[in-house]
Amino acid sequence: MTNIVVLVKQVPDTYSERKLAAGDNTLDREAADAVLDEINERAIEEALVIKEANEGEVTVVCVGPDRANDAIRKALSMGADKAVHVSDEALHGADILQTSKVLAKAVGTVEGVDLIIAGNEASDGRGGAVPAVLAELLGLPQLTHARKVTVEGGTVKVERETADEGITHLEASLPALISVNEKINEPRYPSFKGIMAAKKKPVEKLTAADLGLDGEVGLANAASTVLESAPKPPREAGQRVDDEGDGGVKVAEYLASQKLI
Amino acid sequence: MPAERLLPDTESQDLIELTREIAKQELEPHAAEYEAAERFPREQFRLLGRSGLLSLPYPEHWGGGAVPYETYLQVLEEIATAWMSVGVGLSVHTMSCYALAEYGSPEQQERWLPEMLGGELLGGYALSESQAGSDAAALSTRAVRDGADYLVTGAKAWITHGGEADYYTTMVRTAEGSEGISCLHVAGDTPGLTAAPPEKKMGLTGSTTTQLLFDGARVPADRLVGAEGQGLKIALSSLASGRLGIAACAVGLAQAALDEAVGYAKQRSQFGSPIIEFQGIEFLLADMAAAVESARATYLDAARRRDRGMPFARQSSVAKLIATDAAMRVTTDAVQVLGGAGYTRDFPVERYMREAKVPQIFEGTNQIQRMVIARQLRNG
Ligand SMILES: Cc1cc2nc3c(=O)[nH]c(=O)nc-3n(C[C@H](O)[C@H](O)[C@H](O)COP(=O)(O)OP(=O)(O)OC[C@H]3O[C@@H](n4cnc5c(N)ncnc54)[C@H](O)[C@@H]3O)c2cc1C
Numbered sequence: 001m002t003n004i005v006v007l008v009k010q011v012p013d014t015y016s017e018r019k020l021a022a023g024d025n026t027l028d029r030e031a032a033d034a035v036l037d038e039i040n041e042r043a044i045e046e047a048l049v050i051k052e053a054n055e056g057e058v059t060v061v062c063v064g065p066d067r068a069n070d071a072i073r074k075a076l077s078m079g080a081d082k083a084v085h086v087s088d089e090a091l092h093g094a095d096i097l098q099t100s101k102v103l104a105k106a107v108g109t110v111e112g113v114d115l116i117i118a119g120n121e122a123s124d125g126r127g128g129a130v131p132a133v134l135a136e137l138l139g140l141p142q143l144t145h146a147r148k149v150t151v152e153g154g155t156v157k158v159e160r161e162t163a164d165e166g167i168t169h170l171e172a173s174l175p176a177l178i179s180v181n182e183k184i185n186e187p188r189y190p191s192f193k194g195i196m197a198a199k200k201k202p203v204e205k206l207t208a209a210d211l212g213l214d215g216e217v218g219l220a221n222a223a224s225t226v227l228e229s230a231p232k233p234p235r236e237a238g239q240r241v242d243d244e245g246d247g248g249v250k251v252a253e254y255l256a257s258q259k260l261i
Numbered sequence: 262m263p264a265e266r267l268l269p270d271t272e273s274q275d276l277i278e279l280t281r282e283i284a285k286q287e288l289e290p291h292a293a294e295y296e297a298a299e300r301f302p303r304e305q306f307r308l309l310g311r312s313g314l315l316s317l318p319y320p321e322h323w324g325g326g327a328v329p330y331e332t333y334l335q336v337l338e339e340i341a342t343a344w345m346s347v348g349v350g351l352s353v354h355t356m357s358c359y360a361l362a363e364y365g366s367p368e369q370q371e372r373w374l375p376e377m378l379g380g381e382l383l384g385g386y387a388l389s390e391s392q393a394g395s396d397a398a399a400l401s402t403r404a405v406r407d408g409a410d411y412l413v414t415g416a417k418a419w420i421t422h423g424g425e426a427d428y429y430t431t432m433v434r435t436a437e438g439s440e441g442i443s444c445l446h447v448a449g450d451t452p453g454l455t456a457a458p459p460e461k462k463m464g465l466t467g468s469t470t471t472q473l474l475f476d477g478a479r480v481p482a483d484r485l486v487g488a489e490g491q492g493l494k495i496a497l498s499s500l501a502s503g504r505l506g507i508a509a510c511a512v513g514l515a516q517a518a519l520d521e522a523v524g525y526a527k528q529r530s531q532f533g534s535p536i537i538e539f540q541g542i543e544f545l546l547a548d549m550a551a552a553v554e555s556a557r558a559t560y561l562d563a564a565r566r567r568d569r570g571m572p573f574a575r576q577s578s579v580a581k582l583i584a585t586d587a588a589m590r591v592t593t594d595a596v597q598v599l600g601g602a603g604y605t606r607d608f609p610v611e612r613y614m615r616e617a618k619v620p621q622i623f624e625g626t627n628q629i630q631r632m633v634i635a636r637q638l639r640n641g
Contacts, residue, residue, distance in 0.1 A: 192328075
């Protein structure tokens with residue numbers, strides 16, 4: 001039996017234009033199509049694979065506005081068993097620390113959690129810190145950036161992969177928190193049967209007050225705020241090197257001129 | 262721009278979302294390559310099957326999705342937008358299950374429908390013959406009773422999924438006259454049944470179309486669907502629903518051509534401005550959008566009648582006629598909007614134009630649709 005919580009987030013579709021709201025520089029969630037973040041689909045897939053091997057229950061936990069309900073339904077239609085949805089206007093503008101606190105409380109409402117699975121970073125904010133902060137708050141071992149996960153008895157083993165350190169092998173006893181990267185698996189598509197079943201699965205709706213966090217959250221209490229932003233500059237045309245026997249030298253010269261080597 | 266849809270409930274919306282995701286990630290990226298190589302997308306049908314999309318309009322107790330035609334047809338339309346051959350294949354598969362679901366005995370239904378709707382199997386529908394096209398009642402493939410079996414001899418023509426399907430809903434002659442046609446549920450691996458090499462077609466080249474050759478093929482008599490002599494009635498009522506599928510596919514194809522044309526017209530400049538700003542192009546695009554949306558409304562009206570148990574055969578023929586003619590016009594105009602680029606295989610619109618021709622021909626040519634409509638006007 002492995003009881004798993006998967007953290008899921010609804011994000012603007014990477015296919016549509018993403019922008020910040022003019023007033024307070026928070027993400028304009030109405031401006032773009034919203035989808036379940038792809039990395040979360042992989043987190044759910046991993047949870048389902050572990051559940052299918054060891055039995056147990058998969059609960060998705062989501063902090064986000066009401067329309068995040070669509071992302072939760074997608075997770076349930078893939079095969080998760082139930083959901084906890086924290087939705088509250090007061091959370092508008094919450095930063096990484098606040099969001100982690102809310103998540104910690106929300107995860108606390110689920111009984112007997114053995115494993116928490118998150119994506120390593122969301123495709124909108126890209127802070128990538130929530131899994132680590134949450135593990136600290138909950139006092140759990142954190143096994144982040146996993147590209148492979150095995151659960152055996154009371155332990156979880158992870159192949160961790162980062163650009164700086166390459167591959168390291170981590171092991172912890174349960175309960176623990178892991179975050180997964182995009183190499184972890186190929187997520188399944190929901191099926192129409194899954195869509196129909198999702199309709200009947202329980203979704204518990206909670207507010208900040210339900211979690212005892214009234215007055216502590218939201219843009220006004222955030223430790224970080226975005227003061228200004230600018231669209232990224234258009235890509236400049238690349239420089240083309242024709243190889244007339246000295247291609248390698250020219251490439252090296254170019255890289256040196258850019259201070260890359 | 263994806264089609265804006267009015268759907269009856271949240272499950273239908275989620276189903277359309279799922280379909281769009283599969284269409285965008287698994288179908289559309291491979292369509293041009295498979296069509297050029299004349300390669301049959303068998304794996305893609307399996308994926309649709311696993312996702313529950315090969316059984317949508319049939320009852321749940323046989324493993325179907327129990328969705329109304331209003332929803333099923335819009336799923337089908339989305340798939341045809343991504344890849345016409347797969348859309349047509351899904352429509353034909355759905356039609357191939359119709360005879361058993363509507364006319365089979367309870368024992369036959371329990372025995373075969375769960376696997377036919379299970380997603381792994383693919384079906385075919387075999388009515389036409391080379392001498393019996395529009396005049397389907399002239400078919401001459403003969404089934405003669407021999408003990409517990411029928412011995413089937415003859416050749417079916419133009420069979421979609423020929424050689425690929427796991428079973429064929431086949432119309433055969435058991436006696437003379439239009440009352441002498443019967444329907445058999447024929448397993449694809451029946452000894453004595455072979456598929457001829459695929460036809461070399463103008464379009465829909467990823468879909469196989471072959472003759473089916475029956476050479477004394479032994480088909481157990483418990484595979485007779487309905488009574489002997491009921492075959493033509495079964496065939497025609499299958500087509501009344503099947504034509505709605507073809508209408509939806511045609512609308513999907515036209516939508517794909519419209520999207521491509523609008524995208525191109527926005528970024529192509531001549532005489533110093535994007536061509537979409539010229540009234541000559543703008544009005545062409547507006548007419549294309551009007552054709553797509555009115556055709557969609559037409560098939561949806563027929564579908565809603567069917568879902569409510571009202572007569573819908575005339576509306577189904579109207580929808581097939583309107584939608585397939587619209588698709589032919591819209592895809593031709595899309596080539597016009599793209600100019601020389603549209604005439605090359607670097608862009609998909611020439612393929613769309615080739616694919617749009619055959620829906621005007623199969624499941625009853627558009628001349629035959631007019632005959633069906635007119636007959637109702639006369640007799641109504
Ligand atoms: C790609 C493809 C896939 C197909 N798939 C299948 C399949 O899966 N199963 C199946 O059973 N069949 C299938 N067909 C066959 C298709 O349904 C027939 O081609 C169609 O019914 C027309 O028959 P025909 O080709 O013999 O044309 P004909 O009947 O010879 O018609 C020739 C022309 O005469 C016109 N015509 C005929 N009779 C009349 C009339 N009384 N008044 C006015 N005009 C008339 C027709 O409209 C047409 O323009 C497929 C065909 C194609 C091309």
